[in-house]
Every structure is written in structure tokens, then in C-alpha cells.
Amino acid sequence: MDPAKRADPGVGAGTDLAALIRLVARGDAAAFDAVYDQVAASVFGIARRVIRDPAQSEEVTQDVLLELWRSAAKFDTERGSATAWVMTMAHRRAIDRVRSVQKEADRERRTARADIPYDEVAEAVESNLERERVRRCLGSLTELQRESVTLAYYGGYTYGQVASLLGVPAGTIKTRMRDALIRLRDCLGVTT
């Protein structure tokens, strides 16, 4: 097992993202420009999916990219791919935003907007193939696994909240989440 050789399915083609991030760590603005082009759509996409509100999603996207600029030197290929590093940061920021002080107001807004199929109208950047693959792999999970993952990752709920929403013991949800990610990982052919 060699984590450094972990496949980086990447966010768009072009120069290897990990190599670009190492250049960014040295203050290379041109490399940062290229990193933006590779990751911004995915960062904005996940922020939008979790937060829903476009203005807040944009703010979070900006925060994440600046965080990437600031902490590029902390990126360590031994701990995973560059894509995983960036997306972990993006998802966590989005989650922190929805769980922040504005908790209540946001929740109402999110509920109100929940039925708008914004991502269907928006022009897809990621290849349909990749999207289709993720959808197919989600489809290979059991219903409980799929719901747990969707509510947690895209919905921004904690496992405890997911448990109450689904009326299932929290312990069960915890293990389903882990099982689900292991299955997804194998289905998506993520090599580690």
C-alpha cells in the first residue's frame, strides 16, 4: 500500500493537483490560478449542495480557496490525495457554516429551498460519466446506507440527527455509515 501513489481522480484534467499545491505552498500565484480552475467548481458544488443559499455558498468557496492558499504547505501526500484534502476542507467549511450561529434561520431557508432542483438546471461541469458512476455506486448501497450517506454528507446532519430522522438507533447509523463508505470506496475504485 503506497498512499503517495494513490490515484487522484482529480477535478478536471491538467497538471497534477498535488504538484500544483506544492508550488502554491511556495507562493506561486500562477499555480494557485491553475488550482482554482481545477477545484473551484467542485468546492462551489459541494458548498451549494450542503448550504443551499448561493450567496453563502460563494462566501464559503472563497474561504476554502483562501484556506488552501494559506495552508498549502500543510498538504501531505502521505495522508491522501490532493483532491481528498481540498474536498475535506470544503465539506467541513460548508458543514461548519450550516451548524454555525445562524443555525435556526438557515435551517428554515434550507427547508424552503429543498425542493428546488438547482443542480439539474445548472450546467454540469463534471463529466456526466463521473456523475453517473457516483450515482451508480450510491445505488449499489442498501437503502439505509444510502439514506445515511446522503443525509449526512449532502444534508449536513450529524449521525445522531440522521438516526432521529430515520427512526433507527444511533449505533446502527454509525456502523451503516462506515460500511457504506467502505462499499462506495470499493465501488468507485478508489485505491489506497
Added chain:
Amino acid sequence: MKTPDQGLHTLAGAYAMDAISAADRARFERHLAGCGECAQEIASLREATARLATATAVPPPPGLKERVMTAAVATRQQPPAEPQLHAAVLPWRTRRGRLLVAAGAAAAVAVGAAVAFGVSNGSMRDQLSQDQASSQQIAAVLTARDATMMTGAVAGGGTVTIVMSGSRHALVFTAADLHALPASRGYELWLIGPAGERPVTMLTSATMAGPVIASGLRPGDHLALTAGPAGGTARPTIPMMLDLAL
């Protein structure tokens, strides 16, 4: 035997999806700092969650790029971590420093005592060179590239800190603030695993014990701390005060 931390392991999925409360997150991250296997699992699960994120890509709003680039130019970047600073926890450096100082001090005290008493007898000299050898071994573990630190809470009070190096098959153990035992009883350190139960040493002091080196680590070993008769026992005294999976 199950350490309290092993129950945390099932949180891996929830943690990888940020589906936990801030308190659980902090608890799990403390656990991660001492569990290489868990960190590996989290890394692999995050490759999967990253794909859930990239599948949501939509074009970012126009103008955002320019704002980000402008803001970046005005933002100072963080320095990289210094090389050799392996464990993810910051206090590591200070602790490693302290342990090194302690190891050095123990050897210095032994040398000083020998000089003060004008020792020339053979067994004392042997003891002294043993002490020096042990502090060299300790330094070798603490400075090993693969050194990782773990801490554990002792039943009845106190904390144990170990620094372990797989490549050197050894660990350095220290304990602080252990509950004092009656004179007839003492704390004893054990390695327990598929290779059997091996006593390491009796601890000499409950307030600040170690650094003590335990060498000959085998795969699957646990580090256990027992409280038993002061003279030591043939088998670990149950219940154990601490059981740490290595």
C-alpha cells in the same frame, strides 16, 4: 481486552463525513493522533467522500476567481511543519524534548552518584553502563523517524505517555500522577500479546515514573500497567490499571 478508545473506531464513517458533533470530533481526533491504522482508514474513506463532492461540481459565480486571487495576494501563507515533526499533535515536540531531558538527567544522576561515592566496584559499574545504554536506547526511540506518541488514562488516576517506534521494536514509557499505592504494592509494566506476557519493570515512583524503555515489541502487543505485590508477580494482576493496544 478493549480500551475505551476502541469503541470510538465505529465513528470512522461519521467522522469522514463530518457527521459528528464538535465534541465527538475532538474526541475522535485525539484518538486518531495515536492510531495509525485509523488514520489510514479515514484517509481511504475520504477518497470516497471526495468523489461525492466532485460529483456536485457546478460552475462557480463569475467574478469569484478575481476576488479570490486578489485576496490571496494580500494573505500571508502559513509556514510548513518542520521536518521530523511526525506526530500530528503539537505538544509532541515539547514532550519529546522533555523526555530527552529526563533521559539525559537520569543518566547524569547515575554518573554523579558513582563519582561522588568513588565507586569502582564492578557491579555498580555494570549498573551504570546499563543506565547509559538504556538512555541511549531511549534517545534512539524518541528520535526515530517513525516515532508516534500515545497517551492513556490510568484507572484510579494518572496518565501514561508512550513514544513508540516500530522500526526499533521499542517504546519509551512515562507515567505521571498515578494514584499512590501502599508500600506492599507497586505498579508493574507488562507487554502482553500473542508472544506471551512479558514483565517489563516495576515502577519506582507513582508521581513521575520513567522514562522506561520496553524493547522487543512484537506485532499485536498491548502495553499493560498492573498494581500488584511490590516484589512483582509471575502473571499480570487483574484488573489492569491500563491496557493500551499498540
